[in-house]
Amino acid sequence: MKGLYLERDTPLHRLPPEVKIAAMVTATVIVVVTPREVVWAFAGYAILVAVLAAVGRVPAGWLARRSLVELPFVLLALALPFLAAGERVTVLGLEVAREGLYGGFNIIAKGTLGVLLSLILAATTTARDLIVGLDRLRCPQIITQIATFMLRYLSVLGGEARRMRIARVSRGDDPRFLWQLRGFATGVGALFLRAFERGERVYLAMVSRGYEGRMPAAWLAAGAATRGQWLAAATLPAATAVIAGTAVILG
Structure with missing residues (x-):
């Protein structure tokens, strides 16, 4: 974790760890439950992640290099359209399975967004603060x-x-x-x-x-989140919930 943390002075770095953990986990869960067929919703999530990275001053290259950890899953997802059975469709001159195409997209989109959110959390929160945040959340x-x-x-x-x-x-x-x-x-x-x-x-x-x-109780109490900080951190899960709700309504 020490190698992932980026020393910065940003609003994201200054937030207490428990609100960042709660916001990131909630947003990730909302991304995961979003129907895979609503492709535009994932584009909206990607914009939110980009804005979050910009607020935390986390470089895009830094995120790209460390997100390579999901490469084995990406390779599996790319193979699914060719290996899956079912209705076949033509994409870019290649005949692939519709179900496999959606399955591969589902793995890449949700996996990548989850990894990026985790990296942003690690880049803006020290390992010690992550543990303190988990303890404050009654882990x-x-x-x-x-x-x-x-x-x-x-x-x-x-x-x-x-x-x-x-x-x-x-x-x-x-x-x-x-x-x-x-x-x-x-x-x-x-x-x-x-x-x-x-x-x-x-x-x-x-x-x-x-x-x-x-x-120690004094260690946990120091720097605990205020109501305003909880509301500020709730912006991310609220925005993802709006996108997911719109995606479900429009179907």
Whole structure:
């Protein structure tokens, strides 16, 4: 998440995390339930996403590069019109299945919009704030606590793994060769044991300092959203709801 966050001073960055999470999730759900046959509605959603990215000063190139994560699903969607059965239609000189054509469009349009909304949320909200926002939205404590510890100690474990690799290489180990896989597996096991022991020590230290299984109340209360901020964030799901409602009415 640290690599996804873009340091900016925009209205989107200044919004409390819980309102951004609620707005993005609600808008995504509305996009998903929109009938796939109403193509113009997805064009409207794309305009909303572009406006949102402009408000948050998230570059289009940055979004395009990171949205490549959905490429396998796009390839599947492009193959559906040729693989699906049913009524055949001609598009650009090619005979394709109507049902597959709609199915492929459905995957690409909704998947891309969902990915872009998620990227904009990640670009305008730090990992710490995302966890705080989830906790304020009454997300189960076990999830937020695990995510907190994971983000806090992921870099620590990464550094430990790099040091172990340097130690192996300095002793003549070369993990490129298959017969040295045993040494690599041993290193992974040792890293797991070190992580487990470190986690036990950290947990005992936290309990001795008053940890009771949730974030400090003062941390959660600081910067909580106001009614005006909730109303401002509601603009996105409201606009998507208008587009979806119009699409359903016009059928």
